[in-house]
Amino acid sequence: EPEVTQTPSHQVTQMGQEVILRCVPISNHLYFYWYRQILGQKVEFLVSFYNNEISEKSEIFDDQFSVERPDGSNFTLKIRSTKLEDSAMYFCASSWRQGGMKDEQYFGPGTRLTVT
Amino acid sequence: AQSVTQLGSHVSVSEGALVLLRCNYSSSVPPYLFWYVQYPNQGLQLLLKYTSAATLVKGINDFEAEFKKSETSFHLTKPSAHMSDAAEYFCAVSGDGGYQKVTFGTGTKLQVIP
Numbered sequence: 001e002p003e004v005t006q007t008p009s010h011q012v013t014q015m016g017q018e019v020i021l022r023c024v025p026i027s028n029h030l031y032f033y034w035y036r037q038i039l040g041q042k043v044e045f046l047v048s049f050y051n052n053e054i055s056e057k058s059e060i061f062d063d064q065f066s067v068e069r070p071d072g073s074n075f076t077l078k079i080r081s082t083k084l085e086d087s088a089m090y091f092c093a094s095s096w097r098q099g100g101m102k103d104e105q106y107f108g109p110g111t112r113l114t115v116t
Numbered sequence: 117a118q119s120v121t122q123l124g125s126h127v128s129v130s131e132g133a134l135v136l137l138r139c140n141y142s143s144s145v146p147p148y149l150f151w152y153v154q155y156p157n158q159g160l161q162l163l164l165k166y167t168s169a170a171t172l173v174k175g176i177n178d179f180e181a182e183f184k185k186s187e188t189s190f191h192l193t194k195p196s197a198h199m200s201d202a203a204e205y206f207c208a209v210s211g212d213g214g215y216q217k218v219t220f221g222t223g224t225k226l227q228v229i230p
Contacts, residue, residue: 033217043160043206045217056217091159093218105210105218107152109159 002026004108006092012114013082021077021111023092032075033093033105034067036060043091049075082115089113118143118209120190122221130229135179135194137224139207142188148210149190150218151181155203163205166190177201202228 005024013019025032034046047057049067066078075094079086089112093105123138141147149166164175171183181192190207207221 035218042222043208043218043220045219048217058217104150104162104165106162107160 002106004092004094004106006090006108006111008111009109010112010114012116015084015115016081019079019082019113021079021090021092021113023075023077023094023108024073025075025092025094026106027073029094029096029106031055031095031105032067032069033095034077035091035093035107036088037091037110038085038088046077046090079113082113084115087113087115118145118147118211118219120149120207120209120219120221122207122224124224125222126225126227128227128229129197131199132196135192135197135201135226137192137205137207137226139181139190139192139221140188141190141207141209143209143211145211149181149183150208150210151175151179151190151192152206152208152220153203154206154223160206163192197226197228199228199230202226 007022032049035043037043045058047061048055064080068076089110091110092108095105119142121140129135151163152160153163154160163179164173166173166183174180179194181190183190204223204225206223208218210216210218
């Protein structure tokens with residue numbers, strides 16, 4: 001069964017450094033998402049992406065964050081200057097291939113980001 | 117805007133007992149509702165989903181949930197708890213179409229006592 005993959009599984013970085021989290025959505029899916037989960041808290045929506053542009057973003061997704069689909073398979077989340085409070089599990093998700101059902105987002109296994 | 121409220125951050129049941137995890141939703145449009153399970157240090161796995169078809173939804177591992185519009189509820193049940201069911205469970209809601217952002221509840225940690 002096709003699945004969303006994410007790399008790396010764990011990223012440790014120093015405060016102020018830039019990080020790029022990578023995701024490979026399910027092939028032929030058209031919607032892509034990033035969510036985060038701070039330890040012990042609920043999963044929060046960050047951003048959705050469709051047709052090569054952001055379709056919706058939350059208030060968390062400020063100017064320090066950006067997303068990109070650099071090629072036909074990858075979907076990335078960049079944090080320009082990491083803060084301690086960016087430490088969290090980041091989940092990528094994708095949904096909807098053309099002609100299929102729109103009703104389910106498939107989540108990747110997550111990247112645990114630790115900012116020191 | 118959509119939101120979900122999960123009643124009880126921790127639930128303990130004995131092995132073999134009924135599992136009932138409560139979720140109430142708020143939505144200004146017909147909701148798509150989901151239950152996800154998260155095992156320690158793992159990602160999110162979809163248990164089941166409601167997408168305006170049958171109100172009683174069956175999912176994996178004998179879990180099921182019933183959509184009750186009059187009560188704005190989508191409670192998750194399982195007739196007989198197994199030790200492997202110990203995990204955190206998230207109720208979630210999405211707007212019409214399902215491709216909109218998913219809004220998660222705060223989660224319920226299920227403990228299964230042998």
